[in-house]
Amino acid sequence: MAEKILTARFETPDSHLLNTYQADGGYTALKKALTMKPEEVIELVKASGLRGRGGAGFPAGLKWSFVPKEAEKPKYLCVNADEGEPGTFKDRYLMELDPHAVIEGSAIACYAFGAHIAYIYVRGEFKVPMERMEQALAEAREAGLVGKNILDSGFDFDMWVHPGAGAYVCGEETALIESNEGHRGMPRLKPPFPAVVGLFGGPTVVNNVETLAFVPHIMNQGAEWFAKLGPERNGGTKMYGVSGHVKKPGIYELPMGTSLKEIIYDVCGGIRGDHELKAVIPGGSSTPVLTPDEIDVAMDFDSLAKIGTMLGSGAIIVMDETTCMVRAITRLAKFYSHESCGQCTPCREGLAWIHQVLVRIEGGQGREGDIDLLLDICDNVQGNTICPLGDACAMPVRGFIKKFRPEFEEHIQKAGCPIGPFPAPWAGSAKG
Amino acid sequence: MSTPNGQAFTVKPETAQAIDEILGHYPVKEAALLPALHKVQDEIGWLPVAAMDWVADRLELPRVRVYGVASFYTMFRRQQPGRHRLEICTNLSCSLMGAEHLREYLCRKLGIQPGKTTADGRITLSEVECLGSCGTAPVMLVDDEFVENLDPQKVDKILADLEARDHG
Numbered sequence: 001m002a003e004k005i006l007t008a009r010f011e012t013p014d015s016h017l018l019n020t021y022q023a024d025g026g027y028t029a030l031k032k033a034l035t036m037k038p039e040e041v042i043e044l045v046k047a048s049g050l051r052g053r054g055g056a057g058f059p060a061g062l063k064w065s066f067v068p069k070e071a072e073k074p075k076y077l078c079v080n081a082d083e084g085e086p087g088t089f090k091d092r093y094l095m096e097l098d099p100h101a102v103i104e105g106s107a108i109a110c111y112a113f114g115a116h117i118a119y120i121y122v123r124g125e126f127k128v129p130m131e132r133m134e135q136a137l138a139e140a141r142e143a144g145l146v147g148k149n150i151l152d153s154g155f156d157f158d159m160w161v162h163p164g165a166g167a168y169v170c171g172e173e174t175a176l177i178e179s180n181e182g183h184r185g186m187p188r189l190k191p192p193f194p195a196v197v198g199l200f201g202g203p204t205v206v207n208n209v210e211t212l213a214f215v216p217h218i219m220n221q222g223a224e225w226f227a228k229l230g231p232e233r234n235g236g237t238k239m240y241g242v243s244g245h246v247k248k249p250g251i252y253e254l255p256m257g258t259s260l261k262e263i264i265y266d267v268c269g270g271i272r273g274d275h276e277l278k279a280v281i282p283g284g285s286s287t288p289v290l291t292p293d294e295i296d297v298a299m300d301f302d303s304l305a306k307i308g309t310m311l312g313s314g315a316i317i318v319m320d321e322t323t324c325m326v327r328a329i330t331r332l333a334k335f336y337s338h339e340s341c342g343q344c345t346p347c348r349e350g351l352a353w354i355h356q357v358l359v360r361i362e363g364g365q366g367r368e369g370d371i372d373l374l375l376d377i378c379d380n381v382q383g384n385t386i387c388p389l390g391d392a393c394a395m396p397v398r399g400f401i402k403k404f405r406p407e408f409e410e411h412i413q414k415a416g417c418p419i420g421p422f423p424a425p426w427a428g429s430a431k432g
Numbered sequence: 433m434s435t436p437n438g439q440a441f442t443v444k445p446e447t448a449q450a451i452d453e454i455l456g457h458y459p460v461k462e463a464a465l466l467p468a469l470h471k472v473q474d475e476i477g478w479l480p481v482a483a484m485d486w487v488a489d490r491l492e493l494p495r496v497r498v499y500g501v502a503s504f505y506t507m508f509r510r511q512q513p514g515r516h517r518l519e520i521c522t523n524l525s526c527s528l529m530g531a532e533h534l535r536e537y538l539c540r541k542l543g544i545q546p547g548k549t550t551a552d553g554r555i556t557l558s559e560v561e562c563l564g565s566c567g568t569a570p571v572m573l574v575d576d577e578f579v580e581n582l583d584p585q586k587v588d589k590i591l592a593d594l595e596a597r598d599h600g
Contacts, residue, residue: 074459083564084562084564085562086523086524086525086561086562086566087524087525087562087566088562088564088566089564089565089566089567092564092565119457123564124466124470124505124507125507125563125564125573125576126564127576127577128578160457162457162466162467163466163467163470164466164505165466165469165470165505165506165507165508166505166506166507166508166560167504167505167506168561168562179466180463181460181462181463182460182462182463182464182465182466182491182501183462183501184500184501184504184505185504185505200459200460200463241566241567242567243525243528243566243567243569244524244525244528244529244569245528249566249567249568249569250567251567281524285523285524285562315566317524317525317528317566319528323528328524328528331522331523331524331527332523332524335523335524335561335562338561339561341504421532421533422527422528422530422532423530424530424533425529425530425583426530426583426584427530427533
């Protein structure tokens with residue numbers, strides 16, 4: 001079995017408590033970092049090649065290095081724990097089962113680019129993860145690991161939980177900043193980028209929970225160790241989240257670049273009820289869908305980009321032969337349409353229109369030309385909005401049409417869905 | 433700042449204290465708006481106008497700023513819900529595992545459509561977007577608590593437990 005890093009403590013009893021964490025070497029990385037120069041910490045993380053686990057895969061060390069050294073306003077770290085991309089459920093477990101790793105990673109990040117306050121923006125529905133984070137922060141504060149002059153280093157570091165309240169768009173970094181400031185979550189135009197003008201007008205870094213949880217390990221074991229865990233430019237392990245029609249769904253930490261086929265058939269035990277695989281969304285609902293002949297692919301940023309899709313958050317949604325592809329993308333379009341913040345016309349109007357056209361195709365009222373109409377709307381949405389939410393809908397719509405166009409055509413020609421609703425697993429043969 | 437029956441709206445001292453403590457986490461008061469609304473909603477179950485006005489005054493914000501934020505986020509309830517809230521996810525990973533059937537099952541058993549409350553005011557049913565628990569789909573929040581790997585038997589048990597809690 002491959003080496004587990006982020007999830008290594010998940011099975012340990014009371015893994016969320018400070019004692020458990022410290023008994024396993026917790027906070028030694030922070031001690032080490034505080035003896036280094038901040039720029040040395042940035043260089044180390046840069047050298048490791050750690051790429052952001054939230055979706056975009058941007059190198060974390062590089063992001064930190066964009067923060068100006070001298071700034072008039074205070075600098076901030078925002079930890080993105082909004083975890084809203086459908087199919088994604090990894091950060092929840094990190095916060096519940098290893099909250100001190102998130103705190104330690106955040107403290108090191110703040111030290112590196114010169115921030116003294118971090119906010120962890122947790123989606124509002126995650127009550128238990130929030131409680132665990134708050135409990136862990138209280139313990140760390142008590143132990144002098146959070147607060148003024150941490151570990152007698154002269155460095156001040158504070159961290160607070162900021163609850164979201166049910167808005168997917170707040171996972172976008174500038175919407176998250178707006179929401180952290182007490183506003184509606186409406187993304188900001190970039191530039192200026194958050195590294196220059198972010199939270200409360202100060203230079204700000206927004207990093208995903210999983211990204212930060214790697215930082216203590218990189219401090220302790222080195223950049224080279226981390227880089228070698230995965231393929232070139234795709235170092236580390238990845239917490240893959242598998243949902244849908246596999247026998248054993250769940251979170252699996254595996255070397256970055258593990259084959260998608262291996263994840264589905266070996267790690268997750270294959271398709272439930274030994275059905276045939278029909279489609280896989282590899283990295284969360286906004287990433288273009290793959291067909292069974294495409295799953296012999298390494299699950300890393302660059303390999304997936306090469307075949308026209310994305311690693312995203314590593315959220316794998318598996319669909320078997322009983323699944324209607326039009327119904328699947330219609331459900332996702334409903335989600336994106338609902339979550340549009342409404343400030344850009346192409347997204348606000350376009351996504352609702354895409355959903356409406358898909359509903360009529362699935363419902364048997366599809367018209368000749370509807371498929372091209374969908375593609376045309378996608379053209380008018382993509383690249384024409386402030387944030388990528390519109391693209392996040394257009395990309396999978398295009399992907400489903402590209403890979404399953406005959407199924408869309410059949411819906412229109414037969415004036416109805418040839419497959420029907422998603423079957424209930426408890427209804428009989430589909431039970432896995 | 434008063435309720436329809438003329439009484440001044442106020443929250444429990446511990447809620448007010450928790451909000452004052454949260455104000456200290458931020459350089460500006462308005463940044464505490466989301467957590468403050470959560471605290472008040474946690475206490476009284478929803479956010480009537482009087483509650484939003486109370487938060488506005490506490491944070492020294494124009495009332496319209498608070499209404500604007502409260503209406504943007506789906507978790508802030510501006511209508512009074514039933515005593516219990518069932519929020520079922522029907523996004524893709526849950527629907528692949530039968531969530532749409534469970535939604536229909538709940539509608540039949542409760543005799544209401546999603547977004548509605550039973551006539552006795554006991555249960556509000558909502559259909560919600562991805563809850564970030566896709567590996568244990570289908571999932572539902574029962575009064576903010578995650579219930580995972582749902583099937584019709586589990587739904588029956590949830591309803592029976594709520595019944596026992598209310599009438600047992």
